[in-house]
Amino acid sequence: MKKIAILGSTGSIGRQTLDVISNYPDLYQVVALSAGENVELLRQQIKRFKPKIVSVKNTVKREELLKNEDLDVEVLTGETGMCLIASLEEVDLVVVSVVGIIGLKPTLAAISSGKTIALANKETLVTAGELVMQTCKQHNVNLLPVDSEHSAIFQCLQGENVSSVSRLILTASGGPFRTAELERLKRVTVKDALRHPNWSMGKKITIDSATMMNKGLEVIEARWLFNIDYEQIEIVVHPQSIIHSMVEFVDGSVKAQLSNPDMRLPIQYALFYPERKYTNYNKIKWGNQMNLSFEPPNFDKFPCLKLAYWAGRAGKTYPTVLNAANEIAVDSFLKNKISFLEIPEIIERVLEKHTPLPAKNFEEIQAADEWARLEANKYISK
Amino acid sequence: MKKIAILGSTGSIGRQTLDVISNYPDLYQVVALSAGENVELLRQQIKRFKPKIVSVKNTVKREELLKNEDLDVEVLTGETGMCLIASLEEVDLVVVSVVGIIGLKPTLAAISSGKTIALANKETLVTAGELVMQTCKQHNVNLLPVDSEHSAIFQCLQGENVSSVSRLILTASGGPFRTAELERLKRVTVKDALRHPNWSMGKKITIDSATMMNKGLEVIEARWLFNIDYEQIEIVVHPQSIIHSMVEFVDGSVKAQLSNPDMRLPIQYALFYPERKYTNYNKIKWGNQMNLSFEPPNFDKFPCLKLAYWAGRAGKTYPTVLNAANEIAVDSFLKNKISFLEIPEIIERVLEKHTPLPAKNFEEIQAADEWARLEANKYISK
Numbered sequence: 178m179k180k181i182a183i184l185g186s187t188g189s190i191g192r193q194t195l196d197v198i199s200n201y202p203d204l205y206q207v208v209a210l211s212a213g214e215n216v217e218l219l220r221q222q223i224k225r226f227k228p229k230i231v232s233v234k235n236t237v238k239r240e241e242l243l244k245n246e247d248l249d250v251e252v253l254t255g256e257t258g259m260c261l262i263a264s265l266e267e268v269d270l271v272v273v274s275v276v277g278i279i280g281l282k283p284t285l286a287a288i289s290s291g292k293t294i295a296l297a298n299k300e301t302l303v304t305a306g307e308l309v310m311q312t313c314k315q316h317n318v319n320l321l322p323v324d325s326e327h328s329a330i331f332q333c334l335q336g337e338n339v340s341s342v343s344r345l346i347l348t349a350s351g352g353p354f355r356t357a358e359l360e361r362l363k364r365v366t367v368k369d370a371l372r373h374p375n376w377s378m379g380k381k382i383t384i385d386s387a388t389m390m391n392k393g394l395e396v397i398e399a400r401w402l403f404n405i406d407y408e409q410i411e412i413v414v415h416p417q418s419i420i421h422s423m424v425e426f427v428d429g430s431v432k433a434q435l436s437n438p439d440m441r442l443p444i445q446y447a448l449f450y451p452e453r454k455y456t457n458y459n460k461i462k463w464g465n466q467m468n469l470s471f472e473p474p475n476f477d478k479f480p481c482l483k484l485a486y487w488a489g490r491a492g493k494t495y496p497t498v499l500n501a502a503n504e505i506a507v508d509s510f511l512k513n514k515i516s517f518l519e520i521p522e523i524i525e526r527v528l529e530k531h532t533p534l535p536a537k538n539f540e541e542i543q544a545a546d547e548w549a550r551l552e553a554n555k556y557i558s559k
Numbered sequence: 560m561k562k563i564a565i566l567g568s569t570g571s572i573g574r575q576t577l578d579v580i581s582n583y584p585d586l587y588q589v590v591a592l593s594a595g596e597n598v599e600l601l602r603q604q605i606k607r608f609k610p611k612i613v614s615v616k617n618t619v620k621r622e623e624l625l626k627n628e629d630l631d632v633e634v635l636t637g638e639t640g641m642c643l644i645a646s647l648e649e650v651d652l653v654v655v656s657v658v659g660i661i662g663l664k665p666t667l668a669a670i671s672s673g674k675t676i677a678l679a680n681k682e683t684l685v686t687a688g689e690l691v692m693q694t695c696k697q698h699n700v701n702l703l704p705v706d707s708e709h710s711a712i713f714q715c716l717q718g719e720n721v722s723s724v725s726r727l728i729l730t731a732s733g734g735p736f737r738t739a740e741l742e743r744l745k746r747v748t749v750k751d752a753l754r755h756p757n758w759s760m761g762k763k764i765t766i767d768s769a770t771m772m773n774k775g776l777e778v779i780e781a782r783w784l785f786n787i788d789y790e791q792i793e794i795v796v797h798p799q800s801i802i803h804s805m806v807e808f809v810d811g812s813v814k815a816q817l818s819n820p821d822m823r824l825p826i827q828y829a830l831f832y833p834e835r836k837y838t839n840y841n842k843i844k845w846g847n848q849m850n851l852s853f854e855p856p857n858f859d860k861f862p863c864l865k866l867a868y869w870a871g872r873a874g875k876t877y878p879t880v881l882n883a884a885n886e887i888a889v890d891s892f893l894k895n896k897i898s899f900l901e902i903p904e905i906i907e908r909v910l911e912k913h914t915p916l917p918a919k920n921f922e923e924i925q926a927a928d929e930w931a932r933l934e935a936n937k938y939i940s941k
Binding site for chain 2: 332333334335336337338341346411413420423425426427428429430431432433434435436437439442445446451452453454455456458459460461463464465466467468469470471472473
C-alpha cells in the first residue's frame with residue numbers, strides 16, 4: 178500500500194486524482210490533502226478518504242472547515258502547511274496539482290524529502306526548472322509528469338535512449354480561437370475564452386490554452402523535464418487532441434501516444450508508473466471513421482508562443498517573469514480588467530523591463546516573481 | 560564489426576538492406592548473399608560488398624554468374640546453399656528477405672545456429688509460427704521484425720510490459736482499390752493491381768496489398784511474433800501510411816510509430832537494435848498541413864482478410880495452406896491466368912478441402928504446403 182499526499186485536492190487534477198485512487202483502495206492510502214478556499218469540497222474529501230492531515234489557505238478557512246463539525250483530522254494552513262504535508266515521513270508519493278507558483282516551495286520540500294513527485298503544476302518547472310531538476314538529481318527523485326503532453330512524451334521515451342531523441346513534438350489543440358481571424362480576437366469575452374473545444378480544465382489553464390501560453394509554458398517544462406534544447410522542441414496544432422505529443426528519434430522514427438482526452442489516464446500512469454493498470458475509460462474506437470489533422474501554430478496570432486520561446490531561450494529569471502506576468506494578466510482578464518489581446522502585450526512589456534537574476538535559488542526566483550507581479554499590475558487599469 | 564548474411568539480396572528488401580549497410584562500412588561486413596535468378600545484380604553486389612560466399616537458385620544460374628568473369632567468391636546453390644549461408648559460423652545476423660515459403664528452412668537453420676534474425680519474410684511466421692517461435696526460445700534467439708507494421712509494434716513495445724498490451728492495431732493503406740466499388744474489382748488488371756499508392760515493393764507483395772491478403776498474413780505473423788490472441792489484433796485502414804501500426808495498453812493509452820514510408824527505416828532499426836542511428840531520410844515535416852485518416856477495413860470487399868483470420872484461428876496447417884494457395888493464385892493472376900476476384904475464391908476452396916496436420920514440424924508444414932499448391936493449381940485454367 179502506497180501512501181499519497183495531494184496538494185491542491187479540490188482543483189480539477191486533484192479531484193480526478195482522488196477519482197483514480199478510489200478505484201484502487203488496496204493500493205493507495207490518502208494520508209494528506211491540501212486545498213485553497215474550497216473547504217466545502219475538502220470536507221467531503223476528508224470524510225471519504227480519511228486523511229490524517231490537511232492544509233487550507235489560512236486560519237479563516239481553517240475555522241470555516243472545522244465549524245459545526247467534528248472532523249478527525251489535523252488542519253494546517255498556508256505554504257508552511259503545504260510544505261509540511263509534502264515532506265511527511267510516511268508519504269511515498271506527492272501529487273502537486275495546485276495551480277500557480279505557490280506549488281514551487283512545497284515541491285522543492287517534497288523532492289528534498291526524497292518523495293516521488295507526480296507533477297501537474299506547470300509553474301514549478303517553468304519558474305525554477307534548473308533548480309528543481311538539480312534538486313531531483315541530488316535526492317535521486319523521480320519527477321513524473323501528469324500533464325497529458327509530457328506524460329505522452331514520457332511514455333514514448335520508455336525503453337529508448339534519451340541520446341537518440343532528435344525532437345519533441347508537443348501537440349496543441351489550438352484552443353477555441355484556432356480558426357478565428359486576428360481581428361476577432363480583439364472582441365473576445367471571458368466566456369468565449371473559457372469554451373475549450375476538447376478539455377474541461379480549471380479557468381486559468383483554459384485561458385492559457387486560448388492564448389496558447391499553455392503550450393509555451395509546456396515547451397519550457399519539456400526543456401527541463403527531458404533535458405533538451407529549445408531548438409529540438411516543436412509545437413504542432415492538432416485540433417482533435419487525440420495524439421497527446423510525440424518524440425522523433427535520430428533515425429527519423431516518431432513515436433506518439435494517443436487516447437481520447439481524459440486526464441485520469443496521465444494521472445493514473447504517474448501513480449502506477451512503471452506499471453499500467455486496466456481502466457474502462459472511453460477507448461479510441463478504430464472501427465469508426467476518424468480524422469487527425471495537423472497544422473503549424475500561428476505565432477503571429479498567438480504571440481504568447483513567441484514570448485515563451487523567447488523567455489525560455491533567454492533563461493535566468495525570464496521564464497519566472499513570463500509566468501508571473503501571465504498569471505496577473507490572465508487573472509485581470511478573467512476579472513474583465515483587460516482585453517484578451519492585452520494579455521501578451523502586458524507580458525511582453527514586463528519581460529522588456531526585467532533585469533534578470535541567475536535563478537539559482539528559491540530566493541532569486543521569488544524576487545523575480547514578486548517584481549513581475551508588481552510590474553504587471555502597473556499596466557492593469559483598476 | 561558485425562557480420563551479416565542476406566538471403567534474397569537482389570529483392571526489394573535485400574537491395575535496401577545493402578543500401579543501409581553501405582552507410583555503415585565500419586559497423587557491418589557482408590559475409591554472404593543469396594539470390595534467386597537475378598545473377599546480373601548479384602554480380603554487382605559481389606563486386607561492391609565482397610562477400611565470401613553466395614548462393615543462387617541452381618547450377619544453371621551458377622554458371623551464368625561465373626561465366627566471363629573471375630569472381631573471388633564461393634558459389635553455392637539452392638535451398639542447401641541458403642541453409643549453409645544462414646548458419647555460417649562467423650555470421651552474427653541473418654536478414655531473411657526472400658519472398659515465399661522458400662525462406663522457412665534457411666530461417667530455421669539460422670535460428671538453430673543461434674543467429675540474430677532480421678525477418679522480412681512473411682511466410683516463415685505465417686506457415687510455421689509456432690515452430691519458429693519455439694525454436695527461437697530454445698536457442699535464445701532474437702527475431703527482429705523488418706516489416707514496417709511489425710517493426711512499428713516492436714518499437715512501441717520497447718520499455719513496456721507485454722502483459723499490459725490489450726490490442727495490436729495494424730494499419731493498412733487499403734491498397735489501390737480502397738475506394739473502388741466491388742463491381743470494379745471484377746475488371747482489375749495486373750497493371751491496376753501493381754499500382755500501390757504509398758509503397759514501392761516486390762510484385763507478389765504489391766498484389767497481396769491489393770487483395771489485402773498482405774494484412775491478413777501480417778495478422779498471423781503478429782499473433783506469433785508478439786504472442787497475442789487473434790481477438791486482440793485489429794486492422795485499421797489508414798490510407799496515408801504514416802502511422803505504421805499501434806499498440807493499445809490496458810489503461811487505454813495507445814502508442815503509435817510514425818514516419819514517411821521508407822523501408823530502410825525498419826531495416827535499419829532491426830540491424831542496429833536496440834540502438835538507433837542517425838539517418839537523413841525524408842522526415843515528417845510537422846510545419847506542413849497534414850491529415851491522417853482512419854476507417855474500418857471492408858471484409859466483404861476484401862475476403863482475403865476474412866480468410867486469413869479464419870485460417871489463423873483454425874490454426875494447425877491452415878495458415879500454411881492459406882499462404883501456399885495465395886502464392887499460387889497471385890502467381891496465376893500475375894500471369895493473367897485468373898481474375899483478381901478469383902484469388903480469394905481459389906484460396907477459400909483450397910482451405911475448405913484441407914485436412915489439417917498439427918504443424919509441429921517442418922515435414923508436416925512442407926506436406927501441407929505442397930498439397931495446397933497442387934490443389935490450388937487444379938482451379939487454375941491453363
